[in-house]
Amino acid sequence: xxxxKWLKAISVRKNKVKILALVTFCxxxxxxxxxxYNGFLSHVKQYNPISEKAENNKEIAAAQxxxxxxxxxxxxxxxxxxxxxxxxxxxxxxFAEIKQPLFASNYLKAGYLYGQGININPENYTxxxxxPFAGIETNVLQGLFFDKRRAxxxxxxxxxxxxxxEQKIQLNDLLxxxxxxxxxxxxxxxxNSLYAYFAELALQRAQGIETLALSGERASVDTVEASIFFQxxxxxxxxxxxxxxxxxxxxxxxxxxxxxxxxxxLIPRDSLDAVFELFxxxxxxxxSKVPGNPILEQxxxxxxLLETETRFRKELIKPQLNVSYNLLGxxxxxxxxxLNQNNYKWGASFAFPLFLRKQxxxxxxARIATRNNSLELINKTNELNYKQRYMVETLKITxxxxxxxxxxxxxxxxxxxxxxxxxxxxxxxxxxxxxxxAKWLETELKQLEYKLKYIKLMLDLIYLNGTLEYExx
Numbered sequence: 001x002x003x004x005k006w007l008k009a010i011s012v013r014k015n016k017v018k019i020l021a022l023v024t025f026c027x028x029x030x031x032x033x034x035x036x037y038n039g040f041l042s043h044v045k046q047y048n049p050i051s052e053k054a055e056n057n058k059e060i061a062a063a064q065x066x067x068x069x070x071x072x073x074x075x076x077x078x079x080x081x082x083x084x085x086x087x088x089x090x091x092x093x094x095f096a097e098i099k100q101p102l103f104a105s106n107y108l109k110a111g112y113l114y115g116q117g118i119n120i121n122p123e124n125y126t127x128x129x130x131x132p133f134a135g136i137e138t139n140v141l142q143g144l145f146f147d148k149r150r151a152x153x154x155x156x157x158x159x160x161x162x163x164x165x166e167q168k169i170q171l172n173d174l175l176x177x178x179x180x181x182x183x184x185x186x187x188x189x190x191x192n193s194l195y196a197y198f199a200e201l202a203l204q205r206a207q208g209i210e211t212l213a214l215s216g217e218r219a220s221v222d223t224v225e226a227s228i229f230f231q232x233x234x235x236x237x238x239x240x241x242x243x244x245x246x247x248x249x250x251x252x253x254x255x256x257x258x259x260x261x262x263x264x265x266l267i268p269r270d271s272l273d274a275v276f277e278l279f280x281x282x283x284x285x286x287x288s289k290v291p292g293n294p295i296l297e298q299x300x301x302x303x304x305l306l307e308t309e310t311r312f313r314k315e316l317i318k319p320q321l322n323v324s325y326n327l328l329g330x331x332x333x334x335x336x337x338x339l340n341q342n343n344y345k346w347g348a349s350f351a352f353p354l355f356l357r358k359q360x361x362x363x364x365x366a367r368i369a370t371r372n373n374s375l376e377l378i379n380k381t382n383e384l385n386y387k388q389r390y391m392v393e394t395l396k397i398t399x400x401x402x403x404x405x406x407x408x409x410x411x412x413x414x415x416x417x418x419x420x421x422x423x424x425x426x427x428x429x430x431x432x433x434x435x436x437x438a439k440w441l442e443t444e445l446k447q448l449e450y451k452l453k454y455i456k457l458m459l460d461l462i463y464l465n466g467t468l469e470y471e472x473x
Contacts, residue, residue: 068156091117105143135326162301168294199233293466405447
């Protein structure tokens with residue numbers, strides 16, 4: 001009677017395992033979208049908010065460049081001044097000017113002056129029709145060869161490179177994170193299938209031994225040992241299922257992103273073995289690439305920014321000598337403007353700090369910052385080069401580990417099959433057979449672990465090389 005209870009309990013457990021697997025599969029099929037590895041990456045790049053944020057960096061760079069170009073926009077200015085006192089019109093003065101910045105620190109300008117009234121300052125007096133003028137204004141010393149406007153344009157170009165690199169860095173981080181989440185899920189899913197397979201083997205053996213025990217061919221204690229072994233397999237399977245749920249939800253969080261669609265889930269249709277073979281094929285090309293991580297591009301862009309700032313700070317050490325020259329004109333009866341070279345106005349202004357402490361030390365700070373960034377660039381380049389060298393060598397070793405683990409798993413399976421025959425012939429014990437099978441599972445899991453390690457090393461290498469080419473062909 002007791003033996004029959006054991007058999008019924010084991011049969012119930014078997015049915016529960018099958019029902020659970022079936023419900024899980026159907027639930028995912030109804031709620032999810034079937035995608036392969038490349039389809040998953042394409043969806044992430046299209047819908048993940050980090051991807052959109054990365055794209056916005058391009059707009060920042062374009063806006064900064066257009067803002068710098070605005071320094072060369074024409075400037076219009078005008079003013080009017082009137083005075084009336086005790087019913088007397090003292091004066092009316094007016095000024096209008098359009099000023100066009102040139103490439104150097106100088107301007108072309110044209111304008112109109114008006115000054116009338118009984119008490120007007122003679123200097124501001126003009127004919128009743130006003131006085132047009134045209135001229136040029138330039139800095140002869142500071143700003144002649146390099147000024148703030150040109151510095152801003154150059155900086156904007158380097159900022160464009162900087163934010164373009166920032167966009168690549170963010171996208172590289174996102175794709176690296178997403179692909180790791182994807183392969184983690186495949187790894188745990190494969191683990192789960194292995195535990196399910198070995199739980200099924202343990203169940204079949206427990207049922208067989210129970211049948212033999214009922215007929216008196218096996219000791220009743222063997223049914224207890226078989227049941228304990230089966231329970232251990234079920235516990236491993238349940239732990240794996242909990243981990244699978246965790247990895248699935250992590251994957252779903254990356255997958256859904258900012259999408260407004262009613263996407264509830266996804267079903268990766270790849271297997272870890274298939275993805276491993278694709279990465280193995282890809283490795284031949286990837287290990288030969290020179291690291292071009294966008295972090296290095298960003299350091300180069302920052303170097304350009306700092307060198308531009310250093311050049312500008314050096315220019316500010318020069319004295320300021322501003323010279324302006326205007327041709328003064330008249331307006332005839334037909335309102336034609338007539339400029340005469342004999343009528344002109346010119347002026348000059350000079351300024352120079354006696355000690356130049358601010359200018360000299362601002363320049364010194366800019367030089368130090370430039371030098372520091374250059375040293376950081378050298379250090380980061382060396383770091384990435386050595387990391388790549390380590391990854392390439394580790395990939396070669398891991399590939400051999402996968403091969404050896406595969407052989408070990410095959411040999412372990414042979415031993416299990418041989419032990420089964422011995423057990424059936426009464427030449428072995430259930431304990432030894434269970435031990436052989438446990439070792440077989442261990443070698444299968446170890447092979448899976450090395451495959452995961454290889455894939456992650458490849459993902460790290462792709463991340464390091466900065467090509468953003470995570471898709472598999």
